[in-house]
Amino acid sequence: MENAVTVDENFSFCFCCNSEECSLACCHGHAIALNPYEVLRIKDYLKLSCEELEEGYLLSLYDESGLPLLMLDRDPCPFLKHRRCSIYPARPLACRLFPLGKVCNGEAKTVFMKDCDCAGIGKGRRLTLREYIAEQRAGEYIEMWERWVSFVDTAAKAKLSHKPMKQVFLKILLYNFDFQPKKVAKPHASPEEQFLARLTAAEELISGIGSEAE
């Protein structure tokens, strides 16, 4: 990540977002991968079917290991309306944490985009990392991200690009929350429970334990 420095839990910074007087750097840039938890939160917020969300707003692709991904294009972001985020309560983790971010290159790290074109950096009151995460209601998103990173690591070792049927079933299991396989169906489950149940089922599918698209 350009201009990003790794920070630890003792990090603090001054920040005050002012979207009226800035370039909206946080809402532009390269596309970001949404994990299924983030997709579910946006789907629930907008009350769309998974198909409507994917076809109307997201990009679908496979990464180099063959894992199906849904991406949010940010050039421009389809949810940016009149300089405001139209899904603010359901915005993804990258948007919640900006100008901080989470990256994983073998090891999960928190980074700070110190030289980005954000008018809010250096303004306002000083916040610790913990205070900022709490203020942005990012705690659960980080927990789900950490679980997702572990899943992606497992999936990368499974060479899914050689297993097209598993790729199809995985995409349904991971992202199609309108389809409730018996194994993961839980009436009234929280978004976190739904996501975690699907990841477990997806890991079983990858390892060959689960029965495909049961």
Ligand code: SF4
């Ligand atoms: S976070 Fe920075 S770039 Fe984004 S709207 Fe606020 S001031 Fe602008």
Ligand code: SF4
């Ligand atoms: S989801 Fe919202 S906060 Fe995130 S890039 Fe799009 S408009 Fe900006």
